[in-house]
Amino acid sequence: MKKDNVGTIFFMKLLISIVLTLIILIIMKANSSFKTVFYKKVYSDNISFTYLKSLYTKYIGDNDILKKYVKTETVFNEKLTYKSMEKYLDGVKLEVGEQYLVPIEESGIVVFIGQKEGYGNTVIIQRIDGIDEWYGNIENVNVKMYEYVNKNKLLGEANNNLYLVYKKDGNVLNYEEYIK
DSSP, rough: OHHHHHHHHHHHHHHHHHHHHHHHHHHHOOOHHHHHHHHHHIISOOOOHHHHHHHHHHTTOOOGGGGGGGGOOOOOOOOOOOOOEEEEEEEEEEEEEEEEEEOSOOOOOOEEEETTTEEEEEEEETTSOOOEEEEEEEHHHHHHOOEEETTTEEEEEEEEEEOOOOOEEEEEETTOOOOO
């Protein structure tokens, strides 16, 4: 595509987003029951931003226009490997090597980076399927808050142990269903 088409595509996506926002605002103004439902969804329920991102990508396209025109090469594309596993608190403790490079298991949005009791430095990724995946004992974190991350991308490093927890709507899920 030519460079002027990139600007046109960006402008069209921006225009579609503005029109959709205006339509929602007009419907809210005209219909109080819609406004109540909308406010409940936005302010009371747990919104899955990863689901919204997947809808946006599906119907409008990727939000990074330049990504299509800049050639990139995958440098890190690993799968989770470990020596042994055992139940630990709400999840599982995986025995890994020293300075183990931790891959992201599923695409999603980073919603937390910080300390969690019992897990050390923790990164939580809200996956597209709505599951919050906790990675504990992470050093040299390679992601940022609210960044959309892809499967198998480098998350960071773990020394000897990696802790994983899977939660959905605040409920702990059985880790054995998710460890590959």
